[in-house]
Amino acid sequence: MAAIIELKGIFVKLGGRSVLEDVNFTVESGDFFGLIGPNGGGKTTLIKVILGLIRPEQGDVLVEGESPQSKRHILGYVPQYRTYDFTYPLTVKEMVLSGRLGLIRGPFRKFREQDQRKAEEVMVLMGIENLAARPIGELSGGQQQRAIISRALVSEPHALLLDEPTTHVDPRMEEEFYDTLESLRKRMAILLVSHDLTAISMHVNKIACLNRRLYTHGTKEVSEDMLSALYHCPVDLLAHGIPHRVLRTHEEKS
Amino acid sequence: MIPLLEFEFFRNALIAGILASVACGIMGTYVVVRKMSYISGGISHAAFGGIGLGYFLGFDPILGAILFSLSSAMGIGYIGMRGSRSIDTLIGALWASGMALGVLLIAWTPGYAPDLFSYLFGNILLVPFQDLILMGALILLIVGSILLWYNEFQAISFDDEYATICNLPVQILQLYLLSLVALTVVMLIRVVGVILVIALLTIPGAISRLFTSHLYTMMLGAIVIGALCTLAGMAASYTINAPSGATIILIAALAYGGAIGIDRIRSGSQGKVR
Numbered sequence: 009m010a011a012i013i014e015l016k017g018i019f020v021k022l023g024g025r026s027v028l029e030d031v032n033f034t035v036e037s038g039d040f041f042g043l044i045g046p047n048g049g050g051k052t053t054l055i056k057v058i059l060g061l062i063r064p065e066q067g068d069v070l071v072e073g074e075s076p077q078s079k080r081h082i083l084g085y086v087p088q089y090r091t092y093d094f095t096y097p098l099t100v101k102e103m104v105l106s107g108r109l110g111l112i113r114g115p116f117r118k119f120r121e122q123d124q125r126k127a128e129e130v131m132v133l134m135g136i137e138n139l140a141a142r143p144i145g146e147l148s149g150g151q152q153q154r155a156i157i158s159r160a161l162v163s164e165p166h167a168l169l170l171d172e173p174t175t176h177v178d179p180r181m182e183e184e185f186y187d188t189l190e191s192l193r194k195r196m197a198i199l200l201v202s203h204d205l206t207a208i209s210m211h212v213n214k215i216a217c218l219n220r221r222l223y224t225h226g227t228k229e230v231s232e233d234m235l236s237a238l239y240h241c242p243v244d245l246l247a248h249g250i251p252h253r254v255l256r257t258h259e260e261k262s
Numbered sequence: 263m264i265p266l267l268e269f270e271f272f273r274n275a276l277i278a279g280i281l282a283s284v285a286c287g288i289m290g291t292y293v294v295v296r297k298m299s300y301i302s303g304g305i306s307h308a309a310f311g312g313i314g315l316g317y318f319l320g321f322d323p324i325l326g327a328i329l330f331s332l333s334s335a336m337g338i339g340y341i342g343m344r345g346s347r348s349i350d351t352l353i354g355a356l357w358a359s360g361m362a363l364g365v366l367l368i369a370w371t372p373g374y375a376p377d378l379f380s381y382l383f384g385n386i387l388l389v390p391f392q393d394l395i396l397m398g399a400l401i402l403l404i405v406g407s408i409l410l411w412y413n414e415f416q417a418i419s420f421d422d423e424y425a426t427i428c429n430l431p432v433q434i435l436q437l438y439l440l441s442l443v444a445l446t447v448v449m450l451i452r453v454v455g456v457i458l459v460i461a462l463l464t465i466p467g468a469i470s471r472l473f474t475s476h477l478y479t480m481m482l483g484a485i486v487i488g489a490l491c492t493l494a495g496m497a498a499s500y501t502i503n504a505p506s507g508a509t510i511i512l513i514a515a516l517a518y519g520g521a522i523g524i525d526r527i528r529s530g531s532q533g534k535v536r
Binding site: 059060061077080081083085087091092093095096097098099102103106107109110115116117118119142143159 | 295410411413414416417419420421423424425426427428429430471474475476477479480
């Protein structure tokens with residue numbers, strides 16, 4: 009398995025406060041990596057380190073063996089929902105297309121025919137092709153979320169980084185959302201950041217808990233790995249989530 | 263108003279009004295979507311320091327305005343990119359000290375500064391022909407830049423973080439966009455003056471935004487709305503014998519109020535506030 013993302017001994021300080029300490033981990037192709045942790049535990053910072061948006065004080069970040077700045081076009085990024093101004097005059101199609109900008113070279117970036125085709129393909133995959141001409145401000149929260157994911161997918165990434173993607177998704181739609189991720193997994197590695205353990209525990213094959221330090225045993229045994237990771241996490245993590253998911257996990261185990 | 267067209271100063275004023283509407287329709291769109299109206303206010307008031315410098319040292323005050331507005335735009339842009347939390351305070355300080363410097367330099371200038379009032383509140387009837395050529399050149403620059411980098415400017419103004427990940431030269435593009443705003447501000451000083459610039463830069467865009475769903479349609483709408491407000495303002499100021507800059511701005515403000523009302527009624531039960 010080829011390592012797509014590799015972090016070695018990462019230390020990050022923001023405004024004099026230590027946010028990440030000695031973080032080491034690897035995302036390989038085919039991985040569905042779940043990263044849980046309390047709010048303020050450094051999850052978003054870690055994603056930004058991978059994307060080369062935050063420079064670590066110490067340690068190495070490798071994206072397919074190179075620096076994030078030179079290789080980040082192979083990463084698809086789904087930022088936290090609340091960072092957007094949805095009153096911006098932009099249609100769904102325009103938003104999705106903008107994800108192709110990283111693949112276009114030259115001083116003046118114009119969208120080519122293959123960019124248009126890829127955007128339409130991804131919108132069909134995410135079930136928003138009928139919304140292509142609608143302004144993003146007129147969509148529901150779930151539809152907006154699918155548009156943001158489409159923008160990340162349109163660049164045909166080797167790994168998809170999702171930061172708290174289900175915050176504004178209707179609980180009924182959540183199941184469907186995870187099914188979509190499962191189907192994407194055949195094509196790309198997925199790194200899913202969440203504070204909701206139960207929701208992701210059914211789907212991931214690796215799990216780690218980030219609370220300034222990263223707690224993981226690196227095995228693919230979800231249950232044991234999860235428990236040892238959780239041991240280092242605040243208890244309130246367990247209070248989140250939807251009960252029937254936990255039950256289903258147990259059934260599969262027995 | 264038709265017989266007035268025989269006068270050169272009036273024809274110049276009409277052309278200046280249209281050209282100003284084109285520039286502020288395009289750049290105002292970015293100012294509105296990027297929420298840069300406070301920055302634009304800072305730039306235009308800083309420009310007054312340059313106007314004062316022009317008087318004091320005896321060169322064209324507009325050159326001074328260009329110098330001060332461009333350098334303040336660069337300064338604000340650079341400090342803003344470094345993520346300074348006091349950027350708001352800095353703009354406020356720049357805003358007031360630009361005005362203060364202008365007032366001092368003009369007070370120290372021997373003799374009488376005849377058209378000071380027109381720099382503060384604008385006088386579209388006093389736009390000389392060579393200014394029209396400068397305005398035309400600026401519009402060519404703006405339109406050309408937008409045609410070349412529309413996708414890039416859209417990306418950095420909607421989501422600069424994602425634009426960074428796409429490896430766009432985000433900082434250069436941001437400084438360039440701010441420079442174009444600064445030059446537009448200088449151009450608008452002739453029409454509505456230092457103090458009223460923000461209104462003409464933001465109101466047409468804000469009205470247009472209520473009724474459009476693309477950046478380019480917002481620009482086109484803002485150009486038309488700006489031109490209508492400018493022409494209506496000129497006609498009204500002629501009819502009631504009032505200062506042109508102030509009349510243009512008040513008409514634009516009334517139109518904005520009306521547009522918000524129409525938008526409220528239209529979106530009705532959905533209760534959307536944009």
